[in-house]
Amino acid sequence: MYFSILVPVYNVERYLHQCIDSIMQQTKQNFELILVNDGSRDKSGEICEEYRSKYPDQITVIHQENRGLLLTRRTAIARARGDFVIFVDSDDYLRGDALEVIEQAINRYEADLVLYKYARVTDEGRVTESKAEFFHGEVFTKDNKKRVYERIMEGALNSLCIKAVKLNLIDVERDYSVMSHVSDGEDLLQSLPMLTYAERIVYLDEALYFYRYNTASIMHTFNPGKVESIITVESQLMQYMVKWGMDDAHGWELLYNHRLQLIQAVIWQIVLATELSDGERMRYLHELSGEPFFVEAYDGATDPVLKPVWRLVMLLMRKGRIKTINMLIKAYQALPYRKTKK
Template identity: 25%
Template sequence: MITIIIPVFNVGKYIRECLESLFCQTYSNFELIIVNDGSTDNSLKIIKEYINEYSEKITLLNQENQGVSEARNLANNYIRGDYLIYIDPDDYLHPDYLKKLVLTIEKEKSDVAICGYEIFYDDIKGENYQKKYNVSVDFLDGIATAQMMMNLDLEGYLWNKLFRVSALKAKGIFFEKGRYIQDWYPVFKTLASMSKITFINESLYFYRQRSTSTVYKKSKKKVDDYYYACRQIIKKAELLDIDSKIIAKFRVATFLAIATDIYYINDVDIIDLYQFSFENGYTELIDNVSILKNREISFKQKIKLLLWRGHAFYKIPIVIKHR
């Protein structure tokens, strides 16, 4: 059986589509744990409609609004399945999402199965696109997968990863409270500890982009949380003896992302963006990083970092074009 965990906070506009896609799955051996994180809209009303119809499958937990991390941590205490997946309440699923994940993890006897996804845009401009993982081998071990994440070829999302519960060191994955970037490091650490990880080269999850999502918050806190996650990943990678050139590449890539986001912060008065970066410790990511002989770092990244070091990064609009 699969345990599915969904944290819910004020997603009345989307939760019905999410639940409908779940209860239309071609694989039905699952339990659903929903954590209502203090919703004040009609989310709970819609959830109760589905409880009336699928009472044997749904466990509803209620808490005062504490955030998505605390919601997931609470749900971890109620896991009964052999497999575990966390999904978001504003997304929806391909009908074969669960079936293909569970068949893959069982067939390969792996600890984790990972599928591709499609990004689509709701109330903001953007072009839909699919992300697939064309891994050339049957499976990767934890270190190779961690390395893939540090190359930014694999994201730290939860919702496209099915975990074997017995392979987790604790039941579920622990998430730090109150962070916008709350899944990246826990996923990195968890995958790095696994023995066997398999990939499905199909887009089975539909990831909604919307203006009210925390992904689009332009704030110092988001930058701080991103920086914190980067530092935690780097510390873990060093303990795992991951190639220093790949760690250097990760440092450069993530610092450039931070430098770009700083430009778009709209709740902080920044007089000197360089000084702001230094005072907040972000430049620590690239301290003592040698780029010229590192072939892991792309030519484009090298140019951008040289522009930063020459105090010309923010003067060229194409360099700071938002990702």
């Protein structure tokens, strides 16, 4: 069995050594590593070349002009030669025996797709494992795969980085360039065909992937293209919902709640965007309140899975009470515990 490990690289010189070392020091060495430098402006490209010189038989380095994460991953996929593909982001890293554990699971359960847990790591070294979605070693086939689809529609298991996928499950020939604008949800976008065509999926209750979470590096800015990205991905999810036989009342309830959670994230991003004036913030919220994507979800969800405060915010959004929302935002921002200590 041979693995292709795909790593998109962009301006991560601080973390790239740890990422690549975690791969090259795996207890199983039956893999190729494909690094795609997506127009980095720091020393990431040089670091990639250093490792290629050290491991010329295992590492391929591709340099390209900046194309974004979605198309960078597609570049790597097109070069993959392994039986299975593993995705790693360049500021994250793998557990030392990840490949060994994954290979054992593939052989034991005859799986063509392996799901596993991740652990969130802060720069201070705090590690928090994600919760288990299923039992360890639980296998999903056409008879019970709907349970996996339900979790996908609830917003779980979306990341490519918690999946080892048989190469022939990936839609290698598909042209994703028409979706190059997608900056949010690209993992889900590419996961949908893999999960659909997998005949045997196994879940491992083990954290094999370490996801770096640095609150200090989170930019409090608003990306106006976020909503368009979400709508594009959700339109694809709707198509697969039909393929999965989930276009019933239960399926639509899951979809609408998923949308409301995404809308919540957009609102929160607008709230935290320090570069926005009050007028700009109100304009974005007003546009969002009239977006059919939101209106359909709010009106369609019979039991929104939202905390009380967010139910109130969504109600105000639906009624167009943007000024009231802005007042709540100002009150929130004035809370003493949010003030930066000198």
